[in-house]
Amino acid sequence: MNYATQHHIGSYQHTRTETATAVAPTVGRVRQLATKTKGRKPSAKGQTEIRTDSNVTNGILKCTFLPKLKTAQSVQACKGTAKTERDFYKSLSKLAEHYGIEPMQTKDFGFPYNIALGMWDMEAKVNRTNINWDSFKLVQDSKKTFLVSEERYNTGTTLYYIPIVPLFRMLHDKGRKHNAHLLLSVCSYLYHIADIPYYRQQDSYLYWLYETHKDWVEQDEETEETECYRNEIKRAEWIGDNIEQKLFNRINLTLFEQRLSQFKSRDTFDRECWQVACNAYALYTEYPNATIFRNAPMPEQDPYNDDYDNEAITMEKYISFIADTKGWLYESLKDSINNEFNEYGILEEPTICKSFDGSEITQGNLDFENRLFALLDDLCTLLYDYKTTGK
Structure with a gap:
C-alpha cells in the first residue's frame, strides 16, 4: 500500500457480492480473507509410515496437474452437441489469437471437460500476460x-x-x-478533457454531499x-x-507545454511536480x-440485473475534485460516503467486454485508464503533502 493511499486518498470497503460487508477504515485497502477449507480426518487404521527416497523429494514439483472438473454454469448450460464444440473452439482460437496465447490442446x-479445461488453460495464461484481465x-x-x-x-x-485547497x-x-501554475495546467486538463467532476458543480455527487452537511450544520x-463548521463550509x-x-480558463491548456519547458527544478518537490505534469x-x-468515463460500464452490459442503477457505486461518486482531504468537513463527508457505499452491491470500474463470436473484435484497451489513475494518485499525494514552507 502506497503512502498516498494511506493519507489522502480515502479507501472504502466493498465486495462484488450481492451482500454488502462492514465498512473498512479510511486508512488502508481491503484485503480478502483466506477461506478455511474443511479437511477429512485421517483414519488410524491400516496406516503405515512411508518415506520417499531423498533423490525424488522434488519430483512432484515437476508434475502438471489438470484441474478437477467443476463445471461452470455456462458450461453446464451448453448442450453436448458437435456444433457447440465446433463453435467453442472457433471462438477460443480467436480469443487466443487476440491475446497472443497458445491454447492447450x-x-x-470428453465433453464438457474439454471445454472446461480449455477455459481453465486460457484463464491462467491470459491472466499472466494482461494486467487488466x-x-x-x-x-x-x-x-x-462463443466466449466473452x-x-x-x-x-x-x-x-x-x-484536493484544491x-x-x-x-x-x-x-x-x-x-x-502552482504548472499544476493549474494539469488540473485544467483533468477538468476539461478527462472530465473529472468538480464539487461545486450542481450535478456532481460531492456537491449534493456538501449541501447535505451544510443543512445539518x-x-x-x-x-x-x-460556528467553526460553518466557516469551514x-x-x-x-x-x-x-x-x-x-x-x-483554457489558457492553462494553451500554456501547458510552455510551462513545462520553462520550469526549473530546484528541489525534490519541484521535480515531483514536473514529473506529474509531464x-x-x-x-x-x-x-x-x-x-x-470512456469505458464506464453501461447498465445494458448486465441485462439480467434489473436493480443495477440502484445497486451500483458509479464512477463519478469516487472520482472528483474536492475542497480538502483534511479536517472536520472531510472526515464527516468520508463517514457519509462509507455509510452509503456499504449499502451497494456493485462497484462500477472501467471495463471492456470483447465478444469472440465471429464479429469484429473490440480493439480497445485500458492503457489510458492505467496511466490516468496513476496520475491521479501521484497528484493527490503531491497536493496532500504540500506545505506553505515547501517540502
Missing part, C-alpha cells in the same frame, strides 16, 4: 456458442478525490507560484463548534469557486479527447 477430452465466460444463444472476455481496471476501492495555498505562496444548535465553497474560475501532458497529447 483439449479436443481429445478480469474474467471471461461462455455464452450460448439460439444460434451459436472482460478487462477491468481495478480501482482498489479507492476514493480518487483531488492546497493548490489555492500554493498560488499564494511566493516560493511555489511556478509549481444550519439545523444544529449554536455552539463554538457549529464557507471556505470550501469560496475557494472552490475561485479555483474553478481559474481551471475554466505524465499529464503525455496523456493530453496522446489521448486528446479521452475522458475517464
Whole structure:
C-alpha cells in the first residue's frame, strides 16, 4: 500500500457480492480473507509410515496437474452437441489469437471437460500476460456458442478525490507560484478533457454531499463548534469557486507545454511536480479527447440485473475534485460516503467486454485508464503533502 493511499486518498470497503460487508477504515485497502477449507480426518487404521527416497523429494514439483472438473454454469448450460464444440473452439482460437496465447490442446477430452479445461488453460495464461484481465465466460444463444472476455481496471476501492485547497495555498505562496501554475495546467486538463467532476458543480455527487452537511450544520444548535463548521463550509465553497474560475480558463491548456519547458527544478518537490505534469501532458497529447468515463460500464452490459442503477457505486461518486482531504468537513463527508457505499452491491470500474463470436473484435484497451489513475494518485499525494514552507 502506497503512502498516498494511506493519507489522502480515502479507501472504502466493498465486495462484488450481492451482500454488502462492514465498512473498512479510511486508512488502508481491503484485503480478502483466506477461506478455511474443511479437511477429512485421517483414519488410524491400516496406516503405515512411508518415506520417499531423498533423490525424488522434488519430483512432484515437476508434475502438471489438470484441474478437477467443476463445471461452470455456462458450461453446464451448453448442450453436448458437435456444433457447440465446433463453435467453442472457433471462438477460443480467436480469443487466443487476440491475446497472443497458445491454447492447450483439449479436443481429445470428453465433453464438457474439454471445454472446461480449455477455459481453465486460457484463464491462467491470459491472466499472466494482461494486467487488466478480469474474467471471461461462455455464452450460448439460439444460434451459436462463443466466449466473452472482460478487462477491468481495478480501482482498489479507492476514493480518487483531488484536493484544491492546497493548490489555492500554493498560488499564494511566493516560493511555489511556478509549481502552482504548472499544476493549474494539469488540473485544467483533468477538468476539461478527462472530465473529472468538480464539487461545486450542481450535478456532481460531492456537491449534493456538501449541501447535505451544510443543512445539518444550519439545523444544529449554536455552539463554538457549529460556528467553526460553518466557516469551514464557507471556505470550501469560496475557494472552490475561485479555483474553478481559474481551471475554466483554457489558457492553462494553451500554456501547458510552455510551462513545462520553462520550469526549473530546484528541489525534490519541484521535480515531483514536473514529473506529474509531464505524465499529464503525455496523456493530453496522446489521448486528446479521452475522458475517464470512456469505458464506464453501461447498465445494458448486465441485462439480467434489473436493480443495477440502484445497486451500483458509479464512477463519478469516487472520482472528483474536492475542497480538502483534511479536517472536520472531510472526515464527516468520508463517514457519509462509507455509510452509503456499504449499502451497494456493485462497484462500477472501467471495463471492456470483447465478444469472440465471429464479429469484429473490440480493439480497445485500458492503457489510458492505467496511466490516468496513476496520475491521479501521484497528484493527490503531491497536493496532500504540500506545505506553505515547501517540502
